[in-house]
Amino acid sequence: RERRMREAEESGRRAEEERRRAEQDEVFRQVMKVHQGTVDSYLEDLISDAVDKASRDQALSEAKLKANSISSMIDKLEEKYNSPDIIVKDLVSSFLLPQVQREDLKNQIKADQQKFVLAAHEAIYMSSHKY
Secondary structure (H helix, E strand, O other): OOHHHHHHHHHHHHHHHHHHHHHHHHHHHHHHHHHHHHHHHHHHHHHHHHHHHHHHHHHHHHHHHHHHHHHHHHHHHHHHHHHHHHHHHHHHHHHHHHHHHHHHHHHHHHHHHHHHHHHHHHHHHHHHHHH
């Protein structure tokens, strides 16, 4: 009987020890879960920052490259179209040629009117010499 009592006590102690061990294991699992979540969050933030910095650097590099390319093209165009000869040509074509065209049009109108004046004079001359 004593032996059974000791075995029952021993069995109770083992059961209590297993329950405490299971409880401690659960606490450990929960703590590890929180730590793993913290690590995941930290790594995600690090990776996100690294990707943002890399993409920002690349975008800046590409923008500088395009700016240099556009700048060189503009320089070439300015070189081509800002020579004194071309500036003079543009000025002549924008100021003098329209004036020449206006004068030419006036002369054409004057010539057309002169035809009518001559025809009218001739008609008057003919009608006055008939009688």
